[in-house]
Amino acid sequence: MPELRKDPISDRWVIFSPARSRRPSEYSRSGEAPLPESSDFAQGNEDRTPPEIYAxxxxxSDANTPGWQLRVVPNKFPAIMRDNPDVTSASPLFQRRPAIGAHEVVIExxxxxxxxxxxxTAELAQVLRCFRDRIRALKAEGRFQYVQVFKNHGQNAGATIRHSHSQIMAFPDIPExxxxEMQSASAHFSREGRCIFCDLLEAENQQEERLIAQNDLFQALSPFAARVSCETWILPRTHxxxxxxxxxxxxHLLADLLRIALVKINRVLGFPPYNLILHSAPLRQAALPDYHWHIEIIPRTSYLAGLEWSCGYYQNALMPEEAARQLREAAL
Incomplete structure (x- = not known):
């Protein structure tokens, strides 16, 4: 069963889920992606997944049959589990606890x-509505504090299945x-009386050099301290x-801007693997004046190496201002 163990030196929690090692992979060791006869997530293969919980x-059409445009199913190889036997810490030095939570797959x-x-844009809006609806449903259960939505696209971003999908994980606590991130935002609010994300958007709009695209409600930009080439954030323009x-x-407007951002990243970097993550406020907290939800798109064009692992310093060979210029000018 999955469990969490705490590193006594760094205070970092690690999820151990041995069942994940049994996941099938559609990628070879060389990184090439041989086409399988048919993906487990493909239309007509509904019997290869756990029963759907949203579609x-x-x-x-009936549940778990063809005729769908999007499905959500429990992860067949979950990193965390809703019902997980308790584990006892061996000592205060070696702390561990069950890895409890929900782990779902969104077949997009x-x-x-x-x-x-x-x-x-309409299809992408369906995906975003699914994220919203599943967050609301998991919140209504009353047992979770935080929901993390993320997508691994490509083998070097952590994907094992080629068919386009994302994942949703719900936790009983707030991840480190x-x-x-919230502590940093709270400290800024205590000093300045304003949301740091709102201040960031105002400053970026004044300087303009890191802006990529925008519409009436949302804005895409290259962050000032981008960790990787063409890292892109999307934020609501109002709090x-x-x-x-x-x-x-x-x-629907968010979907349009997200589609534009992804297409531009593909144009500039040549269809890279990437991680997409959604950071939103915890479920049990009312509207927060100091925090601002946002999407981060992180192209995986390089590997974390010795400096990153040892010191935590990311190295980026492309200045964010130049990345933003290339992305702005990239054709759709």
Whole structure:
């Protein structure tokens, strides 16, 4: 069963989930992706996944049958589990606890040959509405504090299945990285009385050199301290702490900008693997004046090496101002 163990030196928690080693991979050791006869996630292979817990079926077809445009199923090889036997810490020095939570897979399309960037704005809006609806549903359960939505695209970004999909994980506590981000935002609010993300957007709009694209509600930019080439953030232009508070109309506009950002990244970097992550405020907290939800797109054009592992310093060979210029000028 999955469990969490705490490093007594760094205070870092690590998830151990041995069942994940049994995941099938559609990638060879060389990194090439041989085409399987048919993906488990493809239309018509519904019996190869756990029963769906959410689906978009315009023709009213039955659950777990063909006719869907998007499906959500429990992860067959979960890193965390809803019902997980308790584990006892051996000592205060060696702390461990069960890795409890929900782990879901969002199958974003029935077409095994389409990537997220290939979807239409309407199709991409369906994916974003699914994220919102699943966050709301997991929040309603009352047992989770945080929901993390993320996507691994390509083998070097951690994907083992080529068919376009993303993942949703719900945790009973707030992950360390989110806590650090929120503490930084809270400290800025205590000093300045304003949201740091709102201040960031105002400054970026004044300077303009790191802006990539925008519409009436959302803005895409290259962050000032981008960790990798063409790292891109998308934020609402007005203050919103919780992603799940947005309407269908809002998410349609977000889908349009997200599609533009992904297409431009593909043009500049040649269809790179990437991670996409959504950071939103914790479930049990009301609207926060100091936090601003956002999407981070992190192209995986290089590997973490000795400096990153030893010191935590990222190395980026492309200045964010130049990355933003290339992305702005990239054709759609």
């Amino acid at each position: 978009i079926r315009p023709d009213g 399309t029935g077409d095994s040959d389409s990537s997220l960037a290939d979807l239409s 990285e989110i806590s650090r 919103h702490s919780h992603f799940e508070g947005h309407s269908d109309e809002d998410l």
